[in-house]
Amino acid sequence: MSIEVNNLFKYYGQQAAVNDVSFSVKQGEILGFLGPNGAGKSTTMKIITGFIPSHSGEVTVCGLKVDVDNLEARKLIGYLPENNPLYLDMYVKEYLEFVGGIYKIKKVKSRVNEMIDAVGLGIEQNKKIGALSKGYRQRVGLAQAIIHDPKVLILDEPTSGLDPNQLVEIRELIRTIGKQKTVMFSTHIMQEAEAICDRLVIINKGRIVANDKALSLQDTNEEQTIYIEFDQVVSKTQLAKIAGVKKVEAVKNAWLVSTDQKIDLKKVISLHAQKEGWLILTLNIEKKTLEEVFRNLTK
Secondary structure, eight states: OOEEEEEEEEEETTEEEEEEEEEEEOTTOEEEEEOOTTSSHHHHHHHHTTSSOOSEEEEEETTEETTTSHHHHHHTEEEEOTTOOOOTTSBHHHHHHHHHHHTTOTTHHHHHHHHHHHTTOGGGTTSBGGGSOHHHHHHHHHHHHHTTOOSEEEEESTTTTOOHHHHHHHHHHHHHHHTTSEEEEEOSOHHHHHHHOSEEEEEETTEEEEEEOHHHHHHTOSSEEEEEEESSOOOHHHHHTSTTOOEEEEETTEEEEEEOSSSOHHHHHHHHHHHHTOOEEEEEEEOOOHHHHHHHHHO
């Protein structure tokens, strides 16, 4: 595993910001770390990067214990914090050469040019960072995070505050980077997590409440709903009388039929329709959106 977090605790006063958190991220995996504001996302990521200590628990990065081998572990991590702290009075190339010097990169000028090409900073490379748009500042932040070729990349809200065009560009950049490195990033945008991530971890009030693929989370809803359309008029009352049906809702010329029981609703309705002589034109399982799943887990 590239990242392993076991029984992690972090307190601020009496409040547990991180409360017995455990998860792992495999090599080459893109993990989405989701949660409402104040859930413990940034605190967990800061502990993983060695930026702050935990009160108890263990974090290993590529087999190195972060609290023991702090400096060696940090060399393997690229980190883009939520507030993306940059030296605004420095020029783009000047700043990246400065960061490369900290990492003691050989042929640093050549490496800086590679990073500028990789993150699409070519047309802005001779500007001061303070003169860049939010999207290009994020690109500079990504460049400094990967300039030392880390095995693990930790990104805290990398697309926060970007416009739609910038969002698409940064997402594509993260997806490209994820083909070569282990990536863990936090976001509030469910569509982004669904589109990019191999797996999602959802944290709420300092605790892990879900850890699975997006589709699997959407399939584990307590309530089943199907969309069904018949070739003839079937009333709401007729559908509501079917054993196990909890709710019936009209949708144009079709119906949304729900149950909270552990039954195969498609089979139950299909058998009932056959018995009544109703011809089914359309029958689909309706999945909850990731946003709905998120709200149910964190409300």
